[in-house]
Amino acid sequence: MExxxxxxxxxxxxxxxxxxxxxxxxxxxxxGGAALFAPGFLSLFNIKNLLLQSVxxxxxxxxxxxxxxxxxxxxxxxxxxxxxxxxxxxxxxxSPLAHTPMAxxxxxxxxxxxxxxxxxxxxxxxxxxxxxxxIATLATMMVGSGVAVWFASLVAEKASIIGLPESFFILxxxxxxxxxxxxxxxxxxxxxxxxxxxxxxxxxxxxGTNPRAxxxxxxxxxxxxxxxxxxxxxxxxxxxVLATARNQAGIPSLGDRVFIDIVASIIIGGTSVFGGxxxxxxxxxxxxxxxLLNNVVNLLGIEWYVISLIKGILVxxxxxxxxxxxxxxxxxx
Amino acid sequence: MKRHGISMMVFALVGxxxxxxxxxxxxxxxxxxxGVSMDSLEAAFWLANEKAMKAEAAKLGVExxxxxxxxxxxxxxxxxxxxxxxxxxxxxxxxxxxxxxxAAVKKAKSAGVPVVMNNRPVQGxxxxxxxxxxxxxxxxxxxxxxFVDKAKAQKKSYxxxxxxxxxxxxxxxxxxxxxxxxxxxxxxxxxxxxxxxxEWKHEVALAGMQNAFQAHPEIDLIITPSDFLFPPIQxxxxxxxxxxxxxxxxxxxxxxxxxxxxxxxxxRDGYDWVDAAQAAxxxxxxxxxxxxxxxxxEKPPDPVMRDPGVIVxxxxxxxxxxxxxxxxxxx
Numbered sequence: 001m002e003x004x005x006x007x008x009x010x011x012x013x014x015x016x017x018x019x020x021x022x023x024x025x026x027x028x029x030x031x032g033g034a035a036l037f038a039p040g041f042l043s044l045f046n047i048k049n050l051l052l053q054s055v056x057x058x059x060x061x062x063x064x065x066x067x068x069x070x071x072x073x074x075x076x077x078x079x080x081x082x083x084x085x086x087x088x089x090x091x092x093x094x095s096p097l098a099h100t101p102m103a104x105x106x107x108x109x110x111x112x113x114x115x116x117x118x119x120x121x122x123x124x125x126x127x128x129x130x131x132x133x134x135i136a137t138l139a140t141m142m143v144g145s146g147v148a149v150w151f152a153s154l155v156a157e158k159a160s161i162i163g164l165p166e167s168f169f170i171l172x173x174x175x176x177x178x179x180x181x182x183x184x185x186x187x188x189x190x191x192x193x194x195x196x197x198x199x200x201x202x203x204x205x206x207x208g209t210n211p212r213a214x215x216x217x218x219x220x221x222x223x224x225x226x227x228x229x230x231x232x233x234x235x236x237x238x239x240x241v242l243a244t245a246r247n248q249a250g251i252p253s254l255g256d257r258v259f260i261d262i263v264a265s266i267i268i269g270g271t272s273v274f275g276g277x278x279x280x281x282x283x284x285x286x287x288x289x290x291x292l293l294n295n296v297v298n299l300l301g302i303e304w305y306v307i308s309l310i311k312g313i314l315v316x317x318x319x320x321x322x323x324x325x326x327x328x329x330x331x332x333x
Numbered sequence: 334m335k336r337h338g339i340s341m342m343v344f345a346l347v348g349x350x351x352x353x354x355x356x357x358x359x360x361x362x363x364x365x366x367x368g369v370s371m372d373s374l375e376a377a378f379w380l381a382n383e384k385a386m387k388a389e390a391a392k393l394g395v396e397x398x399x400x401x402x403x404x405x406x407x408x409x410x411x412x413x414x415x416x417x418x419x420x421x422x423x424x425x426x427x428x429x430x431x432x433x434x435x436a437a438v439k440k441a442k443s444a445g446v447p448v449v450m451n452n453r454p455v456q457g458x459x460x461x462x463x464x465x466x467x468x469x470x471x472x473x474x475x476x477x478x479x480f481v482d483k484a485k486a487q488k489k490s491y492x493x494x495x496x497x498x499x500x501x502x503x504x505x506x507x508x509x510x511x512x513x514x515x516x517x518x519x520x521x522x523x524x525x526x527x528x529x530x531x532e533w534k535h536e537v538a539l540a541g542m543q544n545a546f547q548a549h550p551e552i553d554l555i556i557t558p559s560d561f562l563f564p565p566i567q568x569x570x571x572x573x574x575x576x577x578x579x580x581x582x583x584x585x586x587x588x589x590x591x592x593x594x595x596x597x598x599x600x601r602d603g604y605d606w607v608d609a610a611q612a613a614x615x616x617x618x619x620x621x622x623x624x625x626x627x628x629x630x631e632k633p634p635d636p637v638m639r640d641p642g643v644i645v646x647x648x649x650x651x652x653x654x655x656x657x658x659x660x661x662x663x664x
Contacts, residue, residue, distance in 0.1 A: 046418035160432030249432040257405035298415035
């Protein structure tokens with residue numbers, strides 16, 4: 001009897017593990033499939049590629065997870081990528097600080113500062129002006145993208161800014177992937193720690209689940225929402241640093257097309273579009289999954305439009321299941 | 334329920350993915366693999382160019398692997414990395430951004446994979462093995478100069494709308510430079526009353542032109558950096574009742590670039606005065622030829638090959654038109 005109970009409980013634990021870590025298991029399945037079928041997949045060159053390519057959207061996705069946990073969205077993160085890229089590149093290549101020892105620190109400061117500024121504007125718009133994050137960040141995205149293109153065309157003869165210091169490219173993996181991967185890992189762990197162990201983390205989930213109840217319970221709802229938007233902006237600013245170093249240029253169109261990958265990673269990872277549930281670790285798995293998908297599709301020579309199709313279906317279905325499960329929850333209550 | 338549902342869905346999609354694996358990819362690769370990375374495949378120029386590359390690859394018996402960046406410079410760099418990883422022996426790139434692609438070119442070169450730039454050049458110090466380009470600046474200049482000379486002969490002057498491509502694209506910049514130089518030297522003939530950036534997007538060009546015509550109904554000349562933008566040009570002029578042939582009252586003159594099917598059709602139909610035609614198909618064919626040669630260790634005589642282009646005008650249309658790739662069946 002005891003053996004049966006032990007077996008049942010082991011099976012139960014395994015089942016619970018399989019369900020709670022399904023995205024991780026899927027990742028492993030995809031990896032195994034790719035190793036079997038995709039030519040060149042297991043080469044050291046490609047494994048390095050995969051890690052670097054996951055860096056390309058990891059930080060911004062982790063930042064955006066904070067906003068999604070609150071049931072919001074941050075469209076402006078892509079504009080922060082572009083804005084940071086052109087202003088930071090200009091600081092390093094063409095400003096009075098260019099070619100001085102201060103060029104790189106100043107450039108990085110500018111990029112992260114732009115993220116902070118845009119995040120603060122978004123936060124104030126949502127908290128003080130009571131604008132939905134959808135509208136507030138859409139507006140900052142449009143303004144930001146426009147400013148990025150305008151500024152680049154003003155300072156660079158050929159729109160994108162080149163001539164950045166060679167040593168800056170280390171952050172993009174030019175001399176090995178360790179540094180960018182380590183930066184991303186530290187940031188993801190920091191975000192995970194913030195959400196899972198601090199009081200702020202508990203506020204985030206509580207406000208995301210039910211802001212009114214959180215307010216009645218005495219939680220600082222406005223401050224939490226403001227900080228979420230700022231964090232998302234800062235993380236996008238840091239992503240801008242890494243992406244600019246990786247592409248070795250300040251690009252005004254940087255981030256134009258990555259929004260779908262960012263959102264897809266978070267939602268496929270398991271963060272609810274309604275807020276209140278999800279985690280940074282799941283987003284990390286989601287990013288790895290999307291990166292792996294992009295990589296494998298290329299390696300297999302599958303037609304290019306298939307990837308869009310797959311991502312679109314994944315996001316739509318994940319969102320549908322999210323909506324459906326919320327309805328079931330409501331009915332069961 | 335949610336996670337279970339998502340996992341089921343993704344399991345199914347993984348199955349679909351695996352079933353989509355082309356036989357060629359599953360089998361051990363025997364043929365030489367040539368990677369082709371395109372910015373996007375929307376414009377007729379790029380469609381014709383890609384078609385020619387594919388045909389040339391089939392003719393030469395090499396494996397042709399195509400990736401499309403969908404207008405994303407960062408994604409294009411990732412895709413070039415993926416082409417290197419899967420063992421491409423040479424890579425042909427039509428870059429979204431001439432500056433951003435530098436990082437991918439560096440990577441390919443350090444992996445010993447030769448790179449051929451297709452129609453768009455690389456900026457910066459790192460140069461690919463070969464660049465097959467159009468002489469955009471000269472062609473744009475020649476086409477507009479021909480129109481200016483014609484206007485001078487007819488004692489006419491024009492209020493122009495200058496359409497601009499994507500300023501991240503070197504070709505768009507060079508064409509703008511060529512157009513602007515002729516305009517500045519002939520201000521008595523052409524006065525630019527509106528500049529409309531298109532970002533190489535129809536909807537952006539359409540909205541910009543509608544606004545420009547609203548503000549400046551006196552516009553009677555459109556200078557476009559690509560035949561790709563003909564659909565929004567036709568839409569806006571039709572809406573205004575000004576889609577008129579040369580010689581008809583209300584006609585808006587057009588000076589264009591590319592020599593694609595739209596451009597050639599509108600020249601035949603009498604709407605377009607002059608089109609600077611590039612060799613989309615020939616460029617594509619040369620890119621694959623040289624990619625294979627480079628992979629075999631041959632060196633090009635010159636690291637940059639330039640297509641001088643052909644200026645197709647209403648005067649030489651019958652003679653020159655049929656030699657252009659976009660002429661088609663002539664219907």
